Amino acid sequence: MSDVHAHPALAHHFDSLEEQKEAATLGMWVFLVTEVLFFGGLFATYAIYRTWYPDAFAAASHELDVTLGTINTAVLITSSLTMALAVHAAQLGQRAKIMVFLALTMALGGVFLGIKSVEYYHKFAEHLIPGPGFQFEKEHIRHAQIFFSLYFVMTGLHALHMIIGFGIMLVMLWWTWRGTITAEYYSPIEISGLYWHFVDIVWIFLFPLLYLIGRHAH
Amino acid sequence: MTTALVPARHYLNDGYGIKSWLLTRDHKRIALLYLAGVTFFFFIGGAFAVLIRLELATPVGDLVSDETYNKLFTMHGVMMVFFFLIPAIPSVLGNFLIPIMIGAKDLAFPKLNLASWYIYMLGAAFTTYAIVTGGLDTGWTFYTPFSTVASTSAVIPAALGIFITGFSSILTGLNFIVTIHQMRAPGMTWFRLPLFIWSHYATSLIMVLGTPVLAITILLVAAERLFHFGFFDPAVGGDPVLFQHLFWFYSHPAVYIMILPAMGVISELVAAFCRKPVYGYPFVAFASLAIAVLGFLVWAHHMFVAGISVYAAMIFSILSFLVAIPSAVKVFNWTATMYKGSVSWQTPMLYAIGFIGLFTIGGLTGLFLAAVGLDIHVTDTYFIVAHFHYIMVGGTIMAYLGGLHYWWPKISGRLYNEWLAKFSALVIFIGFNLTFFPQFILGYLGMPRRYHAYPPEFQVLNVLSSAGASILGVGYLLPMAYLMWSLRYGRLASDNPWGAVGLEWNTTSPPPTENFAEPPEVTWEAYDYGSPVVEEHV
Ligand code: HEM
Ligand SMILES: [Cu+2]
Numbered sequence: 001m002s003d004v005h006a007h008p009a010l011a012h013h014f015d016s017l018e019e020q021k022e023a024a025t026l027g028m029w030v031f032l033v034t035e036v037l038f039f040g041g042l043f044a045t046y047a048i049y050r051t052w053y054p055d056a057f058a059a060a061s062h063e064l065d066v067t068l069g070t071i072n073t074a075v076l077i078t079s080s081l082t083m084a085l086a087v088h089a090a091q092l093g094q095r096a097k098i099m100v101f102l103a104l105t106m107a108l109g110g111v112f113l114g115i116k117s118v119e120y121y122h123k124f125a126e127h128l129i130p131g132p133g134f135q136f137e138k139e140h141i142r143h144a145q146i147f148f149s150l151y152f153v154m155t156g157l158h159a160l161h162m163i164i165g166f167g168i169m170l171v172m173l174w175w176t177w178r179g180t181i182t183a184e185y186y187s188p189i190e191i192s193g194l195y196w197h198f199v200d201i202v203w204i205f206l207f208p209l210l211y212l213i214g215r216h217a218h
Numbered sequence: 219m220t221t222a223l224v225p226a227r228h229y230l231n232d233g234y235g236i237k238s239w240l241l242t243r244d245h246k247r248i249a250l251l252y253l254a255g256v257t258f259f260f261f262i263g264g265a266f267a268v269l270i271r272l273e274l275a276t277p278v279g280d281l282v283s284d285e286t287y288n289k290l291f292t293m294h295g296v297m298m299v300f301f302f303l304i305p306a307i308p309s310v311l312g313n314f315l316i317p318i319m320i321g322a323k324d325l326a327f328p329k330l331n332l333a334s335w336y337i338y339m340l341g342a343a344f345t346t347y348a349i350v351t352g353g354l355d356t357g358w359t360f361y362t363p364f365s366t367v368a369s370t371s372a373v374i375p376a377a378l379g380i381f382i383t384g385f386s387s388i389l390t391g392l393n394f395i396v397t398i399h400q401m402r403a404p405g406m407t408w409f410r411l412p413l414f415i416w417s418h419y420a421t422s423l424i425m426v427l428g429t430p431v432l433a434i435t436i437l438l439v440a441a442e443r444l445f446h447f448g449f450f451d452p453a454v455g456g457d458p459v460l461f462q463h464l465f466w467f468y469s470h471p472a473v474y475i476m477i478l479p480a481m482g483v484i485s486e487l488v489a490a491f492c493r494k495p496v497y498g499y500p501f502v503a504f505a506s507l508a509i510a511v512l513g514f515l516v517w518a519h520h521m522f523v524a525g526i527s528v529y530a531a532m533i534f535s536i537l538s539f540l541v542a543i544p545s546a547v548k549v550f551n552w553t554a555t556m557y558k559g560s561v562s563w564q565t566p567m568l569y570a571i572g573f574i575g576l577f578t579i580g581g582l583t584g585l586f587l588a589a590v591g592l593d594i595h596v597t598d599t600y601f602i603v604a605h606f607h608y609i610m611v612g613g614t615i616m617a618y619l620g621g622l623h624y625w626w627p628k629i630s631g632r633l634y635n636e637w638l639a640k641f642s643a644l645v646i647f648i649g650f651n652l653t654f655f656p657q658f659i660l661g662y663l664g665m666p667r668r669y670h671a672y673p674p675e676f677q678v679l680n681v682l683s684s685a686g687a688s689i690l691g692v693g694y695l696l697p698m699a700y701l702m703w704s705l706r707y708g709r710l711a712s713d714n715p716w717g718a719v720g721l722e723w724n725t726t727s728p729p730p731t732e733n734f735a736e737p738p739e740v741t742w743e744a745y746d747y748g749s750p751v752v753e754e755h756v
Contacts, residue, residue, distance in 0.1 A: 012324075012732075013322065013323035023326045023396050027327060027396045030426055033426060034426050034427075041431045041438075045438070045449060049455075130445070130448055131446035132446060142455045143454065149441070149449055
């Protein structure tokens with residue numbers, strides 16, 4: 001608008017910050033719908049093979065490290081909390097607090113990825129990478145490869161989403177630091193939060209589906 | 219309407235030089251960037267088609283080897299589907315028109331829009347790289363296990379290109395959805411929206427819901443091929459049919475990504491050249507949504523011979539019949555609009571009529587194929603090839619060209635030569651039917667697709683088809699030539715050369731960068747021909 005007092009963050013093609021915020025929020029939700037279908041293809045594949053090969057999946061799942069998986073789950077849920085606190089601080093325009101909570105969220109994300117790498121390394125050392133070098137008990141050696149293929153692709157894509165989340169957090173830190181984020185204009189932090197929570201929720205599904213199959217029977 | 223003047227300020231003279239184009243955020247300029255991209259890939263895809271038809275002019279495989287032939291039809295299909303037809307109408311006409319039609323200054327996310335174009339070009343670069351370094355021979359469908367363990371062609375870069383381009387499609391759909399929800403001008407209620415907008419809204423839903431499934435499927439194929447992961451490989455208990463399910467879960471809806479925007483164009487053309495509101499507006503609007511939804515429930519009709527159960531086949535057959543209903547609603551409503559209208563036979567309307575006829579043939583033969591018994595007889599024959607070309611080429615390309623002609627004065631501010639344009643429309647119509655009608659007969663007689671040689675008794679029909687293809691090729695080159703020519707030498711266009719209703723005709727030709735001198739306010743219904751408010755604007 002030709003309003004000389006327009007907020008510096010207001011893009012030329014919106015009438016008000018309010019409208020701009022609504023558009024950004026809707027945009028993020030639509031993007032998350034896309035993400036649901038992206039992971040949905042994997043979950044569908046998982047569901048089919050798990051139904052076909054329940055024993056192999058249970059046996060392969062036993063090779064995963066439940067302790068590390070549980071710790072990671074807790075770490076990630078905590079990072080969701082710190083993210084929510086960052087959003088809250090943003091609504092109040094508390095610059096220092098936003099930056100602290102964003103940094104904490106990133107640190108927790110870093111712990112998660114660190115633990116994940118340790119797990120990956122163990123799988124590598126135990127010859128559990130699907131392909132010609134795969135080693136497993138004779139009975140399940142074929143179908144267990146499907147499980148580990150799914151394991152690596154699902155957790156790998158999840159990790160990739162976290163790394164993208166890191167990039168977003170860095171931008172948010174930068175914007176907060178230079179003063180773009182204010183109590184009037186905090187929607188970037190809010191929609192980054194939506195993204196981060198989504199990534200956490202994916203893990204909440206991955207954890208039981210991959211780590212906890214058939215535990216009750218043993 | 220005779221004294222047209224170039225407006226002093228418009229989007230084309232708002233900045234010159236390559237940078238003002240490559241870094242633009244203006245949806246109108248981005249639309250033109252896409253126009254350049256899709257036109258380029260259309261002619262690349264077309265070059266492969268020429269080679270296919272040359273080979274098939276004689277029954278023996280003389281021009282190219284069987285392996286080369288596999289690559290030709292694959293690369294033809296890949297280029298045409300992913301790099302031409304899917305982006306063509308939404309990214310060119312949709313990009314240009316959606317903000318203007320709803321009275322907005324731009325799409326909701328202009329930077330994202332520019333990024334989408336770069337993503338599209340990056341994807342195209344990967345696939346082009348695959349083409350020049352060994353080609354691709356899996357068919358555009360990438361069926362496993364051939365694509366993951368057997369093929370020796372450049373599957374990975376080609377697949378990566380399609381994966382990347384998919385994100386361009388997703389982001390475009392996302393941008394359209396948010397724009398249509400949030401950016402409508404005051405008074406532009408949902409039921410005053412042009413049907414072009416409704417059909418693009420439905421298309422965007424499919425882009426956002428379907429494309430990610432293709433993306434993950436391609437990723438699994440790549441992981442299986444590169445790292446020997448097991449998803450579809452029977453050697454580890456994987457199921458190739460699962461690949462087909464995932465692939466068609468996207469690729470059937472994708473055919474509606476290709477046809478729905480075309481239907482939107484036709485609604486605009488029919489209303490404008492019959493000077494009447496589209497008959498049964500809400501039915502046409504909801505038919506778009508119905509197609510988008512039902513389109514997700516029919517994918518396994520591509521798999522009737524892939525070993526799915528009889529019950530699954532029956533259910534998918536019935537659902538496929540259902541999807542024909544909203545399509546037929548549209549065809550009936552267009553015809554009802556034309557009935558007793560004062561139809562003016564200008565070039566865009568000729569394309570619209572062509573669309574309605576050819577789409578009807580394509581759609582009706584689709585019903586043949588939805589009937590399991592008949593499909594098993596003609597599956598993998600030229601009957602299929604004819605069916606989808608009647609829709610993709612006879613339907614979508616006709617609508618695309620019709621729309622390009624209709625909005626050309628708005629886009630360029632110039633008029634093309636009407637006589638030449640009518641002549642080309644006729645050439646294209648004749649060339650198209652001569653190319654593809656014989657293929658229905660060939661398929662019915664049992665000529666399989668995807669072979670470079672065939673029994674001699676099929677030669678007459680194949681020669682007809684190849685002859686038609688050369689006419690069609692000329693037909694496509696003509697608009698290319700005279701539209702370019704008009705950019706420089708065409709007569710200046712007035713703001714509303716067709717006397718049509720719609721916000722895009724209430725601004726200058728070409729429009730200013732912010733689309734309207736004054737932000738518009740809408741007080742009339744869609745296609746309100748004859749009402750006093752509207753006639754005043756016309
Ligand atoms: C312009 C839009 C077009 C699109 C979207 C399109 C799309 C396709 C697709 C998806 C296939 C299947 C490829 C496969 O089975 O792997 C195909 C095959 C074919 N197309 Fe097109 N096509 C177009 C234009 C044309 C034109 C203009 C011609 C002829 C001049 C043509 C001739 C053929 C032929 C002969 C085949 C069959 C190859 C075979 O299976 O043996 N197409 N097309
Ligand atoms: Cu289909």
